[in-house]
Amino acid sequence: MxxxxxxxxxxxxxxxxxxxxxxxxxxxxxxxxxxxxxxxxxxxxxxxxxxxxxxxxxxxxxxxxxxxxxxxxxxxxxxxxxxxxxxRLKGHLRLSLPTSFEPWWDLLAAFQERYPDIQVHVYATERRVDLIEDGIDVALRVDAIIHQGMVARHVLSYRHILVASPKLIERLGMPATPDELQRFPCAVWSPRVDVIATWALGEQMVVPKAVLSVNDYRHLYTCAVDGHVVTELPPFMVRIAIKEKRLVPLLPQCPLPEQPIHLLYPRHRHPSAIVRTYLSFCQEHVPQVLDACDIAVRRDERIG
CATH class of the missing domain: 1.10.10.10 (Winged helix-like DNA-binding domain superfamily/Winged helix DNA-binding domain)
Structure with missing residues (x-):
């Protein structure tokens, strides 16, 4: 009928x-x-x-x-x-975030203050979740995104910083070239034990002498501040420690590559008003949140 x-x-x-x-x-x-x-x-x-x-x-x-x-x-x-x-923008918003991306928690707090009737659920994990299977509306992802069933909106790009504590530098000296890192104990971020981590320092690829690999940047930060290792960390995580001279940036003439950050969501014909509002809010507020953290970024304003 x-x-x-x-x-x-x-x-x-x-x-x-x-x-x-x-x-x-x-x-x-x-x-x-x-x-x-x-x-x-x-x-x-x-x-x-x-x-x-x-x-x-x-x-x-x-x-x-x-x-x-x-x-x-x-x-x-x-x-x-x-x-x-x-x-009224009343309902649920299900998000996935890397556990270490701290500035986004400030953005979410501002989002909920503006839209108090939206109940936000955050699945914090370093693993790549399946948005459809896990029921996620929008995921924050690091690195390049290739997925035909998803829309990836570039938010910003930034570079990690290679750091060590002053006492480790005092003991082993300041490295002048990437090759000199072989004298240092290093810790790397790695998703699995069978993945060999590499650092792209300027135009040179380095396989660090990794005494520790972990998928938690917060633990890498602690190990670096305690003087045990050289490691690479997000700039928002080391900003204060560098300012307070608890960490020292290494090899600034050989920067690590840019880390692109994307918002990923299913390729629906009509995303909900809540999802569209969240994407627009991110476009509006990401610059302020990250500028407050002194992150030098390359932003893409085409989000949403």
Whole structure:
């Protein structure tokens, strides 16, 4: 049964005539009349008695109207409820973030202050989650993104910084070239034990003498500050420690490569108003949040 034709039939009954219903629906009168006739042929009954004074329901038409009008009313109420929730931005937003990307927590706090009726659930993990399987609306991802089923919006790029503690430098000396790092105990970020970590320092690739590998930048930070290792860390994590001289940047003439940051979400035809609002909010507020952390970034304003 053609639900659109049912809706037109209900509109005709409520309007009292085909011409009035056509005007209310914004549908040409011949089109509306044809759709009603098609519905009658499909049901094999006459629904309306037409006359110069308008239309009158037949017995079969009365029975159909009683049921169809309730159904149409329920659908309109459901649509209004959904639209109302979206207009008030009331609902759930499910996010995935790397555990170490601390500036984003400040952004989320500002987002929730502006939209208090949105309940945010954050799945904090270093692993690559499956957005569909895990029910994630938007994920913050580091590095290049290649996924045909997802939309990846570039937010910013920044470089990690190679650091060590002053006492480790005092003991082993300041490295002048990447090759001299072979004299130093190093710690690396790695997702798995079987992955060999490398550092791209300027134009040179280095395989550090890794005495520790871990998928937690916070632990790498602690090991570096305690004077045990050389490691590479996000700039927002080392900013204060460098300022307070608890960490020293190494080989600034050989910078690590840029780290692109993306917001990743499923390629839906119509992302929800909540997701669109979150993406727009990120576009608006990421510069302020990261500038407050003294991160030198290359931003892409095409998010959203």
């Amino acid at each position: 053609d639900l659109n034709a049912i809706r037109m039939f209900v509109a005709v009954v409520q309007a009292g005539s085909l011409s009035t219903a056509a005007a209310r629906l914004g549908t040409p009168l011949p089109t509306l009349s044809r759709r009603i006739r098609d519905l009658e042929r499909q049901l094999n009954v006459q629904l309306l008695e037409r006359s110069a004074r308008g239309t009158k329901l037949t017995d079969a038409g009365t029975r159909l109207y009683e049921h169809a009008s309730r159904g149409i009313e329920a659908l309109l109420e459901a649509k209004q409820a959904v639209t109302s929730d979206q207009a």
